[in-house]
Structures are given as C-alpha cells and as structure tokens.
Amino acid sequence: MSKPKVGFYWCASCGGCEEAVIDLAEDILPVVEAVDIVFWPVAMDFKRADVEALSDGELAATFINGSVRSSEQYEMVGLLRAKSQLIVAFGSCAHLGGIPGLANMFDRKEMFEEIYLRLPSMNNDKRVMPAEEITVPEGKLTLPASWDTVKTLDQVIEVDYYLPGCPPPVDLIKEAVNAILSGELPPKGSVLAPDVALCEECPRRDSKPEELALKEFKRPHEIEIDPEKCLLAQGLLCLGPVTRKGCGASCVSVNMPCTGCMGPTGRVMDYGAKALSAIASSVDSKDEHEISAILDRIVDPVGTFYRYSLPASLLHRCYQQTASEDEGKEQ
Amino acid sequence: MSDNEASKEPFEPKIVAFFCNWCTYTAADLAGTARMVYAPNIRVVRIMCSGRLDPQFVLAAFRDGADGVLIGGCHPGDCHYQEGNYYALRRFTLLKKLLKSMGIEEARLRLEWIAASEGDKVQKVMNEMTKAVRELGPLRLEPRAYDLIQAQSTMETEATALAQEVHHE
Numbered sequence: 213m214s215k216p217k218v219g220f221y222w223c224a225s226c227g228g229c230e231e232a233v234i235d236l237a238e239d240i241l242p243v244v245e246a247v248d249i250v251f252w253p254v255a256m257d258f259k260r261a262d263v264e265a266l267s268d269g270e271l272a273a274t275f276i277n278g279s280v281r282s283s284e285q286y287e288m289v290g291l292l293r294a295k296s297q298l299i300v301a302f303g304s305c306a307h308l309g310g311i312p313g314l315a316n317m318f319d320r321k322e323m324f325e326e327i328y329l330r331l332p333s334m335n336n337d338k339r340v341m342p343a344e345e346i347t348v349p350e351g352k353l354t355l356p357a358s359w360d361t362v363k364t365l366d367q368v369i370e371v372d373y374y375l376p377g378c379p380p381p382v383d384l385i386k387e388a389v390n391a392i393l394s395g396e397l398p399p400k401g402s403v404l405a406p407d408v409a410l411c412e413e414c415p416r417r418d419s420k421p422e423e424l425a426l427k428e429f430k431r432p433h434e435i436e437i438d439p440e441k442c443l444l445a446q447g448l449l450c451l452g453p454v455t456r457k458g459c460g461a462s463c464v465s466v467n468m469p470c471t472g473c474m475g476p477t478g479r480v481m482d483y484g485a486k487a488l489s490a491i492a493s494s495v496d497s498k499d500e501h502e503i504s505a506i507l508d509r510i511v512d513p514v515g516t517f518y519r520y521s522l523p524a525s526l527l528h529r530c531y532q533q534t535a536s537e538d539e540g541k542e543q
Numbered sequence: 544m545s546d547n548e549a550s551k552e553p554f555e556p557k558i559v560a561f562f563c564n565w566c567t568y569t570a571a572d573l574a575g576t577a578r579m580v581y582a583p584n585i586r587v588v589r590i591m592c593s594g595r596l597d598p599q600f601v602l603a604a605f606r607d608g609a610d611g612v613l614i615g616g617c618h619p620g621d622c623h624y625q626e627g628n629y630y631a632l633r634r635f636t637l638l639k640k641l642l643k644s645m646g647i648e649e650a651r652l653r654l655e656w657i658a659a660s661e662g663d664k665v666q667k668v669m670n671e672m673t674k675a676v677r678e679l680g681p682l683r684l685e686p687r688a689y690d691l692i693q694a695q696s697t698m699e700t701e702a703t704a705l706a707q708e709v710h711h712e
Contacts, residue, residue: 317644320689360687484641485598492637498619498629503636513641526602531684532646 216272216393219251219263220302221292223285224312224362225278229303230254232379233275236386243389247272251292260288266295273298273392275375279305279312279523280363284356293369298392300404304378304473306365307403308483309523311378316522316529317514319360364524374403378473378520381459405458407478413457414464416442425496429509437467444469444494449516454480454487473520482526484517491517556610556676558585560669561600563593565623566659567615573662581666582673585613592616593654594627598638601652606684611651611676613668618656628656650675651682 222230236243250271251258274296280286293299304310315323328334328341344357365371375388388404391397398404411417420442430447437443443450443464450469452461456477463470476483491510497503510516518525562568568589574581590596593616601612614635616628635654642652653672657664 319687357689360689480599482599482602485602485638488637488641489598489634492633493630495633497633498626500632500636503633507633507637507640510637510640512644513637514644517641526599526606527645527647527684529687530644530646531682 215246215248217250217266217270218247219271219274219292219296220249220254221251221274221276221288222254223276223278223289223306223365224281225303225305225310227254228379229277229305232303232377232382232385235379235382239382239386246393260291263291263295268294269297271296273300275300275302276365277302277306277379279309280365280368281312281315281359281361282356283359286368289365289369298372299365299369300388300392301365301371301374303380304376304475304520306371307374307376307524308475308521309362309364310520313362313364313521313523314515314519315362318530320358324358361529362523367523372400373397376403376405376456376474377459381462383460384458403456403475403478405456405474408457409477410452410455410457410459410461410464410470410474414442414452414461416440416464419445421445424494426494426506427496428506432468439467443467449491449510451487451491451517454483454490471519472517475521475524483521484514484525487517488513554677554680556584556673556679556681557608558611558613558669558672558676559604559609560585560587560613560615561590561593561596562587562615562657563595563617563623563628564589564591566617566621567593567655567657567665569659570615570657570661570665573659574665577662579662579666581669584673584676585669592622592624592627593631594622594624594629596631596634598634601638605647605651605682610679610682611653611672613672614652614654615657615665615668616654618658621656621658647682648679650679 220230220233233240249256250266251263271292274292276289276292276299278285280289301307305312309316324341328336329339342355342358344355346353373388375384377384384405391404411420419440424444426444426447428447429449432448435446437448438446444452448469450464451472452464452470454476455470455472456474459474472483472487476486480486492507495503495506497506514522522529562571568587571587593614596614604612614631616631617623619628622628632654635652639649639652643649653668655664655668657668
C-alpha cells in the first residue's frame with residue numbers, strides 16, 4: 213500500500229514554523245517513515261508543476277503556515293486546497309493572521325513607501341517601487357500583487373484544522389500528526405490544542421490573586437521580576453487568562469508575560485476584545501481620570517491585544533481614511 | 544438603491560444602544576411613557592448591567608452595520624450590582640483608545656450614566672448622538688482598493704473556469 217502523501221507550504225511567514233517541524237528532532241523519523249512528503253518548498257526541490265500534476269484530493273494533508281497577502285499565495289493555497297483532503301492552518305499567522313497581520317494597520321501604498329523610500333537603510337535614489345509588470349528587452353516580467361489587507365488562511369480557503377502557536381509547540385504537532393495518521397480527529401474546524409486558558413498550566417498559578425487590582429502597568433525591562441509570582445499581580449501585562457494553553461507556559465516560565473500567540477479559547481469571537489476586557493477589568497480605580505491615566509500606560513493597544521490576531525478580529529484592519537485609499541478608489 | 548438616489552436622502556445613522564436593566568433602560572421606558580420625542584435611530588438592547596457589556600458586542604455591532612454604539616448604565620455608586628458600571632467604565636476607556644487607533648472616530652462610541660428617573664437625559668443623549676454620528680457619515684468597513692482587485696480577479700477566474708466547463712459540455 214502506498215504511503216499517504218503530505219505537503220507543506222508557507223505564505224507570509226518568518227520560517228519559524230518550518231523550524232518547529234525540524235524541532236521534532238528524531239521524532240520526525242517515524243513521520244517520514246509513515247508518509248511521503250511530496251511538496252515542501254523550504255526543504256525539498258519540488259515545484260508548483262509537481263503539485264499541479266497531482267490529482268484532486270491526492271494529498272492526505274497539507275500544512276500551510278503564514279498569512280495570505282499576495283496574489284501568488286492566494287493562488288497557491290487555492291491549488292493546495294484542491295489537491296488536499298485536509299488543510300491544516302499551521303501556526304499563528306495561518307490561524308489568526310499573526311505578526312504580518314499587524315500590517316493591517318496600514319495599506320499597501322503606505323507600506324511600500326515606508327519600505328522602499330523612507331527606511332533609513334534604504335538606498336533608492338531612483339525611487340524604484342515594486343511593479344506587477346515590467347517590459348524589458350527580453351520580454352514582459354511579472355511579480356505577484358501585494359494586497360492592502362493581510363488575511364488569515366480561512367478567510368481565503370476552507371480550513372479543516374488549526375495548529376495554534378508562534379510557532380506551534382512540538383508536542384501539539386506530534387499529537388496532530390498522530391491524529392491524522394490514525395484518523396482519530398476531532399470535529400472539522402477544531403483547534404488542535406486544549407480548550408483551556410494558559411493560567412491553568414502556569415507554574416505561577418498559585419500566586420494569582422482572587423481579584424487582580426492593578427494601579428500601574430509595568431513593562432518587563434522596568435522591574436526586577438519575581439520568578440515565582442503571577443506576572444499580572446506584578447503589574448506586567450500577561451495575556452494568560454485569555455489565551456489558550458498548550459505551549460507549556462514556556463514564555464511565562466522565563467519571566468516573559470504571555471503575548472497571546474496561541475489565540476483565544478473556543479468560545480471567543482474576538483481575541484483582542486476579550487483580552488482588552490480582562491486587562492481593563494483588573495484596573496483598581498473608580499475614578500474616570502485615574503482609570504484613563506492607568507490605561508494610558510498601554511501605549512499600543514492594537515499591538516498589545518491583537519499582536520497575533522488583527523486579521524481575524526471583527527474589524528480585520530484599521531480604517532483610517534488615507535490619501536492612498538482615495539487614490540485607489542479613483543482607479 | 545443607486546448612489547444617486549441615496550445621496551438625495553439625508554444619511555440616517557443606525558445606532559445600537561446597550562442599556563442596563565435597572566437605570567438607563569427604565570429611563571428609556573420613562574421617556575416613552577412620557578411621550579418624549581427623540582431620534583428613532585437608536586435600537587436598544589437591554590442588558591442586566593452595563594458591566595455585562597462585553598467589548599465583543601460593540602465590535603460585532605460595528606461589524607454588522609452599526610454607525611454608532613451607545614452604552615447606558617447607572618450613575619457611579621448607584622449600580623444595582625454595586626460595581627458593574629465601574630467595570631463598564633474601565634473597559635469603555637480602553638476600548639475607545641483601541642477604536643481610535645483602528646481609525647474609528649471617537650464620537651461613534653459613547654458611555655452615559657442615566658438614572659431611572661432621567662427620561663429627559665435619554666432623549667437628550669439619543670438626539671445628540673444621532674446628530675454627531677449623522678455628521679460623521681456612515682461607518683465604512685469595506686475592503687481596500689487592492690482587496691477589491693483580488694476579489695474581482697477571483698470572480699474573473701471563476702467565470703473563466705465556468706465558461707470552460709460549459710464549453711467542455
């Protein structure tokens with residue numbers, strides 16, 4: 213009997229998710245034994261044509277990491293969807309939009325100008341900007357089109373399962389692969405991680421007060437952090453209470469407050485709104501001005517509460533009326 | 544309705560109001576029984592306490608077409624559940640900050656303390672808010688230019704694929 217075929221693909225991502233696969237270490241051997249990897253651009257020499265040559269549904273499962281923000285990524289995930297029985301959104305970016313999703317605070321024109329014109333390390337006297345098409349003596353050259361808005365994988369194709377995390381923890385990857393191989397999968401659409409908040413597995417759990425009462429928010433570099441005590445109780449903005457567990461509390465174990473890469477638990481519609489609600493509620497003041505002053509210490513609420521999930525949020529992006537948008541409308 | 548027809552009519556905003564059962568909703572009831580006239584733009588949702596207001600409700604209202612959201616609770620110190628309105632105030636303060644950075648104008652979200660006896664304040668706040676949001680115009684949570692291009696090219700691809708299928712048949 214031939215082995216099930218598996219693919220990996222990356223869209224707008226950093227490569228950390230691919231590292232997470234490598235982090236399986238020797239545990240990857242039984243996986244390679246059990247499946248045929250037929251597509252994995254970062255590690256193996258297969259081309260798009262190889263995928264196109266597969267029949268529909270020939271891939272048992274494809275793991276896609278990264279958010280979707282260009283016409284090329286859009287085409288590739290569409291192609292992989294057709295060829296795969298299961299699509300697993302792998303990591304925060306594919307799941308919720310991830311760090312690249314913060315680009316939704318801007319649009320494509322603002323981003324291009326920042327990167328290609330204003331960046332201090334950029335030397336671009338001729339003000340060359342990326343174009344989707346250019347004619348050179350040898351013929352016409354094309355590049356994929358960047359979008360104004362970064363999307364999660366399930367905003368562009370149907371996704372069967374989600375592996376959360378930035379990157380997904382090795383144990384969860386192993387469990388997911390085993391579940392796929394044995395066919396013992398939870399209902400379609402499930403996030404393949406426990407549906408409980410991080411505080412539950414936090415080593416500092418016992419020191420979390422019944423009721424948090426914060427007079428001041430502090431940043432990790434501003435204080436000497438008590439390695440035993442609940443980080444929120446120390447005034448650090450830890451998103452553990454609203455974030456899904458499954459990471460083994462790796463950040464909080466080394467004095468780094470949780471930033472929420474595992475995303476929300478199952479019943480939450482909008483991670484940022486829930487996180488904002490939990491943090492604001494723990495402010496210890498009844499005075500309008502004092503509350504405002506305490507919360508002003510959170511200088512970047514979008515970057516704090518939607519660090520990994522802006523594209524998946526109810527609002528999806530920033531709606532500032534910009535000059536470039538008006539220009540876009542005229543086109 | 545075409546854009547032309549729409550532009551002849553003045554813009555009437557849709558405003559969703561979350562009123563607490565014990566004070567503001569009762570005040571709205573009072574305004575009604577007293578036959579006070581106020582802008583019909585507000586759709587009231589009764590919640591047991593302003594402290595029950597999950598910020599997700601506000602974002603969901605905006606996503607589903609509200610141009611403004613009004614939150615009404617008991618005056619500080621008067622909460623039926625002792626402290627619920629303080630929770631509302633804390634969440635509202637941070638939510639407003641967040642919405643501002645997301646490009647949503649401040650006047651689209653308002654919090655007011657209105658006691659059960661203040662029917663006239665309900666009238667005043669509803670009228671003021673309707674006026675302010677009407678001046679801002681509709682809240683547009685639409686795709687950007689380059690997202691539309693994507694949607695369009697998808698439609699074209701699908702149309703081409705369909706045409707090919709038909710051809711094959």
